[in-house]
Amino acid sequence: xxxxxxxxxxxxxxxxxxxxxxECVVFEAAFRHQLPLLLKGPTGCGKTxxxxxxxxxxxxxxxxxxxxxxxxxADLTGRFLLKGGETIWSDGPLTRAVREGAICYLDEIxxxxxDVTVVLHPLSDDRRVLPLERTGEAITAPSTFxxxxxxxxxxxxxxKSLKPSTRQRFLAITFDFPPAESEVKIVSAExxxxxxxxxxxxxxxxxxxxxxxxxxxxxxxxxxLVYCATLIRSGIPPINAIHSALxxxxxxxxxxxxxxxxIARATIG
Amino acid sequence: MxxxxxxEELVGKLWHRWADRxxxxxxxxxxxxxxESFQKxxxxxxxxxxxxxxxxxxxxxxxxxxxxxxxxDRFGSHGDRTSNAFxxxxxxxxxxxxxxxxxx
Ligand SMILES: Nc1ncnc2c1ncn2[C@@H]1O[C@H](COP(=O)(O)OP(=O)(O)OP(=O)(O)O)[C@@H](O)[C@H]1O
Ligand SMILES: [Mg+2]
Numbered sequence: 001x002x003x004x005x006x007x008x009x010x011x012x013x014x015x016x017x018x019x020x021x022x023e024c025v026v027f028e029a030a031f032r033h034q035l036p037l038l039l040k041g042p043t044g045c046g047k048t049x050x051x052x053x054x055x056x057x058x059x060x061x062x063x064x065x066x067x068x069x070x071x072x073x074a075d076l077t078g079r080f081l082l083k084g085g086e087t088i089w090s091d092g093p094l095t096r097a098v099r100e101g102a103i104c105y106l107d108e109i110x111x112x113x114x115d116v117t118v119v120l121h122p123l124s125d126d127r128r129v130l131p132l133e134r135t136g137e138a139i140t141a142p143s144t145f146x147x148x149x150x151x152x153x154x155x156x157x158x159x160k161s162l163k164p165s166t167r168q169r170f171l172a173i174t175f176d177f178p179p180a181e182s183e184v185k186i187v188s189a190e191x192x193x194x195x196x197x198x199x200x201x202x203x204x205x206x207x208x209x210x211x212x213x214x215x216x217x218x219x220x221x222x223x224x225l226v227y228c229a230t231l232i233r234s235g236i237p238p239i240n241a242i243h244s245a246l247x248x249x250x251x252x253x254x255x256x257x258x259x260x261x262x263i264a265r266a267t268i269g
Numbered sequence: 270m271x272x273x274x275x276x277e278e279l280v281g282k283l284w285h286r287w288a289d290r291x292x293x294x295x296x297x298x299x300x301x302x303x304x305e306s307f308q309k310x311x312x313x314x315x316x317x318x319x320x321x322x323x324x325x326x327x328x329x330x331x332x333x334x335x336x337x338x339x340x341x342d343r344f345g346s347h348g349d350r351t352s353n354a355f356x357x358x359x360x361x362x363x364x365x366x367x368x369x370x371x372x373x
Contacts, residue, residue, distance in 0.1 A: 207317045214322050215313045259313025266318070 017046065017053035018186050020178045027054045030171050031103075036124040036147040038109075038167065041175025044221025046186075047150045050175070051105045060144055061102040063093040067112035073119045076106075077132055089135055098123070098130045101144035109149040110162055117166050123147060124169040154218065177222055180206065186222060191229035201225055201232075204242070204267045208250065208260065215256050220246050238268050294369060301368035304328035315361060325360035329353070 017024075030037045031054075039047045048064070055062035065076060076094040080087045097104035106112070122129045128141040149170065151162070178186060180202050187198040202225060209219030228245035232238050242264045251257050304311075305328065312326050354363045 207319075210319070210322075211313060211316055214316065253309075255309035256313050259310035259317065262310065262314045263317035 014056045015049060015052040016189060017049050018178065018182055018189075020046075020176075020182060023050060023173050023175075024054065024057075026171065026173055028058070031058050031144075031146050034128065034141075034143055034146070036149070036170045038170035038172040039148065039150040039175055040153050040172060041150075042152055042154055042177070042218060042221065044223030045175045045177050046222060047175050048105075048107065051103070051148055051150075055103045055105075058103070058144075058146075060146070061097075061100060062105060063097040063102055064105045064107060065093050066107045067109050067116070069111055069113065071112045071116065073113075073115045074134075076116060077119055077130070078134075080134065094119070094123075095130060095132065095139065098139050098141045098145050101142035103146045103148060106147070106149040108151055110151045117163065120147070120166065121169065124166075177205075177209065177219070183222060183225065187225045187229045190226040191233050193229040193233040197232065197238075198225075198229055200268055201228055201242075201246075204246065204264055207263050207267060208246065211260075215259070216250050218250070220250060224249055239264065242268065295371075296368045297371050298368050300370060300373050301366050302373055303366045304363050305365075311363070320361070327360065327362055328365035329355075329362040330365055 027037060027050075029035075039050070041047055051064075052062060065071070074092065076092045078090050078092040078095050081090045091099065094104050096102070109116075119130065122131060123141065124147055128145070130139045130141065131137075132139065147170075153161075177183060180199075183202045183205070184195055184198045187193070187202060188195045191198070205220040205222075205225050208216065212219045224245055228241050231241035231245055236244075243261070247257050247260045247264070251260065308326065308328075315324070315326055316322055354361070356362075
């Protein structure tokens with residue numbers, strides 16, 4: 001093995017991730033230069049899997065936080081807890097990641113409350129410091145700490161977009177559904193269903209994606225294609241698998257579902 | 270009985286009846302399928318099969334058919350009224366209703 005490639009070779013035991021562009025190279029450069037990274041893209045297109053894969057490749061532990069509208073800065077940094085009459089400080093996942101020099105992944109960052117950005121700002125620019133207001137501590141992040149965040153630009157409303165001062169602290173990569181040939185390989189690898197059978201599912205997936213914004217809010221994700229292939233692999237008739245994995249999850253409208261079913265019958269045969 | 274003795278009239282009548290029967294398309298009103306009830310799913314199918322998303326899909330009322338009638342057709346008394354499906358720059362036009370099939 002070439003010494004220069006150590007650290008970038010893909011090990012069999014890593015979480016499986018098939019690259020679609022230069023995202024692995026960009027991630028690695030960001031990691032090495034201690035720059036935070038923002039991943040944008042639709043649901044189920046591989047963002048979380050990519051981070052799991054890259055964290056393993058960089059040999060760092062991964063802390064994932066799914067942000068939601070009740071998530072406060074204290075949920076990330078930590079809080080004092082009452083234990084046997086004593087109050088003890090307990091680190092939140094972000095603080096733990098900073099102390100350990102791990103990778104912290106904030107999923108759907110735009111969902112988080114505004115006060116979260118206050119703790120992220122000094123950590124995500126060149127200061128790389130996490131201030132813990134409650135304890136007065138300011139932790140300097142070690143060189144192996146990395147902040148990764150994701151969001152889906154599709155269904156965010158104007159109020160919930162990231163402030164420029166936050167966005168402009170991150171490098172960013174746009175994710176989309178993989179090109180058909182790659183997606184066939186992914187769906188097959190994840191489900192164990194033979195490639196030829198996955199090909200027609202991916203074809204159907206792209207037909208459904210063409211309906212985004214007019215008939216559907218979101219097209220069929222790679223995740224749903226994997227679910228569908230998994231059902232077929234387990235012996236469920238394809239049309240039933242499609243109904244449960246690709247049609248019902250996409251729409252509640254009976255007419256739209258009937259249309260999708262017709263497309264499925266014609267595509268799958 | 271005595272019609273036999275007026276051959277022109279008899280032949281004319283038979284001819285007319287025969288031509289007319291050959292011409293008239295059967296209709297099954299109880300099995301009528303309306304465009305309206307399928308409009309939304311048809312739109313989904315149209316786009317799913319690669320149709321342009323900006324195109325409108327609408328129904329059309331039957332029109333006196335402009336197609337040239339065959340020699341046989343011209344003997345029948347019924348003028349054809351048909352609803353044609355067509356595609357133009359504005360979009361897809363489909364018959365408002367179809368009742369030509371014995372079962373839906
Ligand atoms: N490039 C890829 N390589 C391997 N697997 C992939 C890839 N892209 C998608 N997948 C498959 O799709 C599934 C869904 O991907 P993932 O959970 O990473 O989506 P996501 O982008 O994080 O979605 P969300 O925004 O909803 O969290 C994965 O579990 C994996 O099976
Ligand atoms: Mg995810």
